[in-house]
Amino acid sequence: MTDAYIVGVDMIKFGRFPDKTVPQIGAQAALMALDDCGLSIQHMQALYCGNLGQASGMVGQRMLQEIGQTGMPVVNVANACATGATAFREAWASVKAGLYDVVLAVGVEQMGKGLLGGGGAKTGIPKEGLLGSGTMPAVFAEAGMEHARHYGTTFEQFAKVSVKNHHHSTLNPKAMYQIETPLEEVMNAEMISYPNTKLMCSVNVDGSAAAVICSEKKVRELGLMDRAIKVRASVLASDPWQERDLVMPDVNSCTQKAAKEAYEMAGLGPEDIDLIELHDCFATAEILHYGNLGICKQEDAGRMIDDGEVALGGRIPVNVSGGLLSKGHPLGATGIANIYEVSTHLRNEAGARQVDGAKIGLTHVIGLGSACAIHVLERAS
Amino acid sequence: MSNQPLPAVPYLKIPEDGSPYLEGLKCGQCGSTFLGERNVCSKCGARDQMSPVTLPNSGKLYSYSIVYRSFPGIDVPYISAIVDLDDGTAIKGNLINVEPDPENIAFDMPVDVIFDDALGRKDADGNSYLSYFFQPKT
Numbered sequence: 435m436t437d438a439y440i441v442g443v444d445m446i447k448f449g450r451f452p453d454k455t456v457p458q459i460g461a462q463a464a465l466m467a468l469d470d471c472g473l474s475i476q477h478m479q480a481l482y483c484g485n486l487g488q489a490s491g492m493v494g495q496r497m498l499q500e501i502g503q504t505g506m507p508v509v510n511v512a513n514a515c516a517t518g519a520t521a522f523r524e525a526w527a528s529v530k531a532g533l534y535d536v537v538l539a540v541g542v543e544q545m546g547k548g549l550l551g552g553g554g555a556k557t558g559i560p561k562e563g564l565l566g567s568g569t570m571p572a573v574f575a576e577a578g579m580e581h582a583r584h585y586g587t588t589f590e591q592f593a594k595v596s597v598k599n600h601h602h603s604t605l606n607p608k609a610m611y612q613i614e615t616p617l618e619e620v621m622n623a624e625m626i627s628y629p630n631t632k633l634m635c636s637v638n639v640d641g642s643a644a645a646v647i648c649s650e651k652k653v654r655e656l657g658l659m660d661r662a663i664k665v666r667a668s669v670l671a672s673d674p675w676q677e678r679d680l681v682m683p684d685v686n687s688c689t690q691k692a693a694k695e696a697y698e699m700a701g702l703g704p705e706d707i708d709l710i711e712l713h714d715c716f717a718t719a720e721i722l723h724y725g726n727l728g729i730c731k732q733e734d735a736g737r738m739i740d741d742g743e744v745a746l747g748g749r750i751p752v753n754v755s756g757g758l759l760s761k762g763h764p765l766g767a768t769g770i771a772n773i774y775e776v777s778t779h780l781r782n783e784a785g786a787r788q789v790d791g792a793k794i795g796l797t798h799v800i801g802l803g804s805a806c807a808i809h810v811l812e813r814a815s
Numbered sequence: 816m817s818n819q820p821l822p823a824v825p826y827l828k829i830p831e832d833g834s835p836y837l838e839g840l841k842c843g844q845c846g847s848t849f850l851g852e853r854n855v856c857s858k859c860g861a862r863d864q865m866s867p868v869t870l871p872n873s874g875k876l877y878s879y880s881i882v883y884r885s886f887p888g889i890d891v892p893y894i895s896a897i898v899d900l901d902d903g904t905a906i907k908g909n910l911i912n913v914e915p916d917p918e919n920i921a922f923d924m925p926v927d928v929i930f931d932d933a934l935g936r937k938d939a940d941g942n943s944y945l946s947y948f949f950q951p952k953t
Contacts, residue, residue: 557938558823566897567880567882567895569885572882579879589917625881627880629917630880675858681850681905
């Protein structure tokens with residue numbers, strides 16, 4: 435099988451664009467990714483388009499109506515918060531399989547404001563606040579408190595994740611916010627679902643990101659190997675059976691499974707990874723994944739944040755983009771936006787937040803329900 | 816409209832004579848217990864091996880969150896709790912009759928399952944409902 439490479443990748447600055455349509459927002463990133471490698475829409479042999487909010491709305495085709503209707507095959511993808519990464523992976527798989535030589539993957543989302551999850555009932559009575567909470571801040575708070583019960587992780591340690599990621603975002607011009615949030619401010623912000631305060635919840639924003647993926651032969655033919663990023667591993671996992679599945683959506687076992695398979699596919703271990711963009715939809719979530727991704731033992735996750743090992747300049751920087759907590763979390767775009775972030779570091783083009791000497795990076799997203807997608811990326815030259 | 820309260824969830828059973836109880840489905844092949852109707856075991860894949868079991872009315876607190884922000888009309892704060900019942904079945908609900916403060920909530924604290932009106936909530940036809948709650952074991 436051929437190797438597959440990212441040759442063009444970009445994202446728009448995340449924000450709120452109520453006057454634009456979803457296809458218009460997606461089209462912006464698609465054009466930016468094409469410009470990044472100097473190719474045109476006519477070069478693309480297929481489009482894989484990730485979007486959640488209009489999953490039945492043919493977003494990919496409507497996007498091509500904005501930027502070029504070549505008649506190429508379009509696959510529209512929805513997979514909760516793993517939507518963008520899943521679209522990217524489908525594009526990667528089509529190149530690996532030899533079906534196409536050059537394809538486009540796009541992730542796009544337009545979000546409302548407010549709480550996600552825990553919706554009303556169609557029949558009977560609403561269960562929210564009667565049988566616990568199905569809101570996302572509460573569900574991820576319960577997942578964090580499970581870590582607390584096993585390893586003694588504290589409210590303060592969870593809050594430090596948010597301090598770190600907000601600090602990182604001050605160095606990222608494409609993040610929704612660039613604002614420092616000291617520990618006291620994070621801990622004293624409005625409590626949403628203990629232990630997650632408002633500043634420990636990801637930001638609902640609109641956004642898009644896109645990538646152009648090529649076979650090795652095509653990269654050489656186009657002369658694009660200089661800035662190319664090799665996809666060393668692409669793995670998707672669903673949640674294997676766990677005893678509390680029906681009451682606690684499981685983000686741990688699918689991450690552990692996907693990580694193990696990704697390291698095997700890449701022929702690498704966690705010690706080889708220079709930076710990670712992982713799914714910090716809530717501050718409590720980030721800490722779970724240090725151990726799940728094997729960068730430390732589960733019981734050392736709190737210490738990792740205390741000691742700054744996961745901060746820019748530390749042993750293994752995590753979410754130097756600002757993460758979902760501050761860069762923002764447009765659900766369908768997130769999985770490609772974090773591939774953009776890691777690729778930018780591997781190209782040594784990340785400016786003030788550059789992870790020095792980064793050669794290999796890992797991206798991780800979780801779609802609750804659950805889907806975990808992990809990609810291991812390497813600088814090609 | 817029913818004269819008697821209806822169960823808030825299908826796995827809450829209200830016998831004509833006797834006390835309400837929670838019912839699980841146990842897989843005859845691997846022994847896993849589930850809440851809610853199913854014919855196939857999602858752990859081992861066995862088909863048509865499910866048989867109903869009465870779940871115990873006590874357990875221990877596994878994890879929780881104190882919810883301060885919810886949807887309009889829902890009283891906050893409240894404790895959203897994951898409880899492991901004595902037979903190992905995991906179930907989610909509100910932990911009541913304890914001050915919603917982490918100081919007062921301990922992992923593994925023993926809790927009882929109690930049955931009460933569903934916080935006054937009624938459906939479109941005016942039916943009232945019976946629900947279950949957890950409270951610290953007395």
